[in-house]
Amino acid sequence: MIDRGGTAPEPPGGGLFYRLLRRVIDVRPEEVRVVGWCWLYIFSVLSSYYIIRPIRDQMGVAGGVNNLQWLFTGSLVGMLLLNLPFAWLVAKLPRSRFIPITYHFFVVNILLFAAILHWSDPRSAVWIGRIFFIWVSVFNLFVVSVFWQMNVDLFSPEQGKRLFGMIAAGATVGAIVGSSLTASLAHYVSPIFLMIGSALLLEVAVFSVGRLSRLSPTLQRRPVGSGGEKTIGGGIFGGIVHTFRSRYLVNVGVFLLLFSVTSTFLYMEQAGIVSRSFSSRGAQITFFATVDLLVNVLTLVIQLFLTGRILLTFGVALSLGLLPALTIIGFGALALLPTIAAVAVFQVLRRAADYAIARPTRELLFTVVAREDRFKAKSFIDTIVYRTGDQVGAWSTAVLRGLGLGTAELALVAIPIAALWLVNGLWLGRRQELLAAQQTVVPEAAAAGLPAAEPAGGGG
Numbered sequence: 001m002i003d004r005g006g007t008a009p010e011p012p013g014g015g016l017f018y019r020l021l022r023r024v025i026d027v028r029p030e031e032v033r034v035v036g037w038c039w040l041y042i043f044s045v046l047s048s049y050y051i052i053r054p055i056r057d058q059m060g061v062a063g064g065v066n067n068l069q070w071l072f073t074g075s076l077v078g079m080l081l082l083n084l085p086f087a088w089l090v091a092k093l094p095r096s097r098f099i100p101i102t103y104h105f106f107v108v109n110i111l112l113f114a115a116i117l118h119w120s121d122p123r124s125a126v127w128i129g130r131i132f133f134i135w136v137s138v139f140n141l142f143v144v145s146v147f148w149q150m151n152v153d154l155f156s157p158e159q160g161k162r163l164f165g166m167i168a169a170g171a172t173v174g175a176i177v178g179s180s181l182t183a184s185l186a187h188y189v190s191p192i193f194l195m196i197g198s199a200l201l202l203e204v205a206v207f208s209v210g211r212l213s214r215l216s217p218t219l220q221r222r223p224v225g226s227g228g229e230k231t232i233g234g235g236i237f238g239g240i241v242h243t244f245r246s247r248y249l250v251n252v253g254v255f256l257l258l259f260s261v262t263s264t265f266l267y268m269e270q271a272g273i274v275s276r277s278f279s280s281r282g283a284q285i286t287f288f289a290t291v292d293l294l295v296n297v298l299t300l301v302i303q304l305f306l307t308g309r310i311l312l313t314f315g316v317a318l319s320l321g322l323l324p325a326l327t328i329i330g331f332g333a334l335a336l337l338p339t340i341a342a343v344a345v346f347q348v349l350r351r352a353a354d355y356a357i358a359r360p361t362r363e364l365l366f367t368v369v370a371r372e373d374r375f376k377a378k379s380f381i382d383t384i385v386y387r388t389g390d391q392v393g394a395w396s397t398a399v400l401r402g403l404g405l406g407t408a409e410l411a412l413v414a415i416p417i418a419a420l421w422l423v424n425g426l427w428l429g430r431r432q433e434l435l436a437a438q439q440t441v442v443p444e445a446a447a448a449g450l451p452a453a454e455p456a457g458g459g460g
Contacts, residue, residue, distance in 0.1 A: 018032055021035075024166065024304055024305060025162060025163065025165070025166045025308050026162045026308060026312070027162065027163065027166075030218045030219070031159065031163065031218075031219070033215055033218075034154065034212065034215050034216075034218065034219060035163055035166060035167060037208050037211045037212050037215065038151060038154075038167045038170065038208075038212065039166075039167060039169075039170035040170070040204065040208050041147060041170075041205050041208035041209065041212065042144075042147050042167065042168070042170040042171045042174060043170040043171070043173055043174035043177070044174065044201045044202065044204040044205040044208065045143050045144060045147055045171075045174065045201075045202070045205050046144070046170075046171045046172075046174030046175045046178060047174040047175075047177050047178035047181070047198075047201050048143075048178065048198040048199075048201035048202050048205070049136075049139065049140045049143065049144075049175075049178065049198075050174070050175045050177075050178025050179040050182070051178045051179075051181055051182050051194050051195075051197055051198040051201070052110070052136060052182075052194065052195055052198045053136065053140070053178075053179070053182075054179070054182050054183075054186065055132075055136075055182070055191050055194065055195070056132060056133050056136040056137070071130060071133050071134055071137070072137065072387070072390055072391065072394065073391060074130075074134040075134050075137035075138055075387055075390075076384070076387040076388060076390075076391060078134055078135065078137070078138040079138055079141070079142075079383040079384045079387050080384055082138060082142060082383075083239065083379055083380055083383060083384060084236055084237075086098075086102060086142075086379060087234075087235075087236040087237070087238065087239055087376050087379070088236045089101060089102065090232050090234075090372075090375045090376055091231070091232060091233055091234050091235065091236060091238070092231065093231060094229035094230065094231050094232075095150065095153065095213065095229060095232070095375075096209070096210070096213035096229055099146055099150060099206075099209050100206045100209055100210070102142075102143075102146055103143065103146075103202050103203075103205055103206045103209070104206065106139055106142075106143060106202060107199045107202045107203060109135065109139075110195050110196075110198055110199040110202070111195075111196070111199055113128070113132050113135070113195065114191075114192045114195040114196060114199075116128055117132075117191070117192065117195075118192050137387075138383075141382060141383045141386060141387070142379075142383055143202070143205075144171075144382075145378065145379055145382035145383060146379075147205075148363045148366075148378070148382075149366075149374055149375045149378050149379065150209070150212065151164070151167065151363065152363055152364075152366040152367045152374050152378070153371065153374050153375070154212065154216060154219055155219065155367065156219075156367060156439075157364060157367040157368055157432070157436035157439070158436070159219070160360075160363065160364045160367050161308065161311040161312055161316075161364065162308050162311075162312065163308070164307070164308075164311075164360035164361075164363055164364065165302075165303045165304075165306070165307020165308045165310075165311070165356065165357075165360050166303065166304065166307070166308065167360075168303050168307070168355065168356070168359060168360050169300055169303035169304050171355075172296055172299050172300045172303060172355060173300065175296065176296050176300075178201075179292075181194075181197070182194055213229070232371055232372050232375060232376075233372065234372045234376065238372055238373075238376045238377075239373070239375075239376030239377040239378075239379055239380040240377075240380055242370075242372070242373050242376070242377050243373075243377045243380055243381060246369075246373075246377075248369070248428075248431055248435075249369065249373065249377050249381070251424055251427060251428050251431075252362075252365050252366075252381055252428060253381045253385045254424050255320075255362070255365075255421065255424050255425055255428055256362070256381055256382070256385050256386055256389065257385055257386075257388065257389040257392070258324075258389070258417060258418075258420065258421035258424065259323070259354075259358075259389065259421065260385075260386050260387075260388075260389025260390055260392075260393060261389045261392050261393040261396075261417060262327050262331075262393070262414055262417060262418055262421065263389075263393065264389070264390055264392075264393025264394050264397065265331075265393055265397060265410065265413075265414045265417075266327075266330075266331075266343075266346070266347065266350065266414075267393075268393075268394070268397045268410075269334060269338075269343065269407055269410060269411065270343050270347060272407060273338060273339070273340055273343050273407065274287060274288075274340065274343075277339075277340040278340075287340075287344070290344075291344055291347050291348060294348045295347070295348050295351045295352050295355070298348065298349075298352040298356075299351070299352045299355040299356045302352060302356035302357065303355070303356045303360075306356070307356055307357055307360055310357060311357075311360070311361060311364075315429065315433060316361060316364055316365075316428075316429040316430075316432045316433050316436075317425075317426050317428075317429025317430045317432075317433065318426075318429065319357055319358075319361045319429065320358065320361050320362070320425040320426070320428060320429040321422055321425045321426045321429065322353060322357055322358065323350070323353050323354055323357070323358040323425075324418050324419075324421040324422035324424075324425050325422055326349060326350055326353055327350060327414075327418040327421070328415055328418045328419060328422065330346035330349070330350055331346075331411040331412075331414045331415050331418060332411070332415060333346065334346065334407065334408070334411040335408045335409075335411035335412050335415070336408075338406075338407040338408055338411070361429075364432060365428060365432050366378050367436070368432055368435035368436050368439060397410065400413065
């Protein structure tokens with residue numbers, strides 16, 4: 001309804017809050033509650049992960065630093081194994097059921113690990129720690145991917161441009177809170193209690209999913225059928241098959257693969273430069289902590305005040321090309337000046353640009369694909385393709401170093417990879433904008449849960 005002044009009514013109970021929120025982002029009255037629950041959802045997920053992440057890292061070191069590459073390989077295998085039962089749940093159950101089941105599965109896993117670690121002896125704890133390292137590496141990508149799967153199913157491309165930056169800010173705050181809790185409590189409480197806290201936070205996420213399912217009909221997309229919420233259907237291999245059959249989804253996978261490869265290149269470069277620049281373990285930890293702090297602060301500022309404006313002003317293509325372009329410049333700077341200052345500035349700017357701009361923009365790519373692909377293909381790309389990029393980057397860096405290449409030479413190798421990534425990103429952004437323009441949703445299609453011009457299999 002419209003009041004006499006011609007303005008849309010504010011959401012009940014949200015007068016002052018809505019006015020304040022409108023100063024930060026372009027949000028509609030009917031979207032406020034949905035954004036709020038999305039915020040709590042991702043805050044809980046990231047807090048849960050960052051509570052147990054230091055426990056994972058300590059167990060990885062205890063299991064032997066030389067074994068880390070094999071633990072990452074195990075993570076890739078774990079991703080592959082978990083994707084199949086998840087795809088089966090997506091095919092058989094509505095969204096409001098398979099997402100809570102997925103999170104309950106991880107909650108039970110956390111509690112089982114806590115119980116096993118409590119009763120284990122020091123010798124068995126090493127092997128349990130290695131399994132836990134692999135599990136957490138699977139957990140962190142999967143739970144975040146499921147969150148964004150729900151978001152791209154809830155919001156239209158236009159809504160995503162306006163709102164995904166603000167929603168992503170909840171992840172940044174959750175990461176800060178979760179890591180701060182572990183840092184402040186680790187000396188005083190057992191890791192078992194921290195893991196129980198992590199499990200409880202995942203249950204908060206499950207509660208948020210229930211609220212979002214009830215609020216879903218207030219938005220543009222309404223996936224309901226005659227008997228209630230509509231199931232997605234399809235086969236358990238649909239995500240893999242559809243990805244390789246669609247030129248659009250293949251290029252989404254290439255984008256994430258090249259991102260992961262260049263991230264690993266930079267991580268390895270950073271490790272080498274830091275080890276040469278600081279002799280003490282304490283100085284190295286201080287450097288990493290300082291970089292993390294700067295990244296989180298810069299990311300939060302951009303997410304709250306700039307991400308939506310950047311997407312609306314420059315569009316998906318240029319926003320998606322920002323991170324590859326920054327990567328080319330950064331590796332060029334490292335090739336000319338491989339110093340600790342250069343790597344610190346590069347890491348802060350690159351990671352902040354990823355979290356604040358590239359990640360929300362990347363999620364927009366899935367708002368224009370078929371509903372089945374928003375869950376199955378996205379899960380495959382976010383987890384298996386991402387971890388494959390980790391493997392390619394780690395092992396290729398080892399091979400190149402074995403051939404005698406130093407920091408400057410490795411940076412030069414990364415530049416053409418980033419240039420290919422830039423071309424890929426610009427093509428993807430333009431294609432997404434074209435598909436979004438074609439999806440003029442009529443009320444009948446929205447009520448059925450299907451955009452009017454939704455491309456089959458993710459679009460050509």
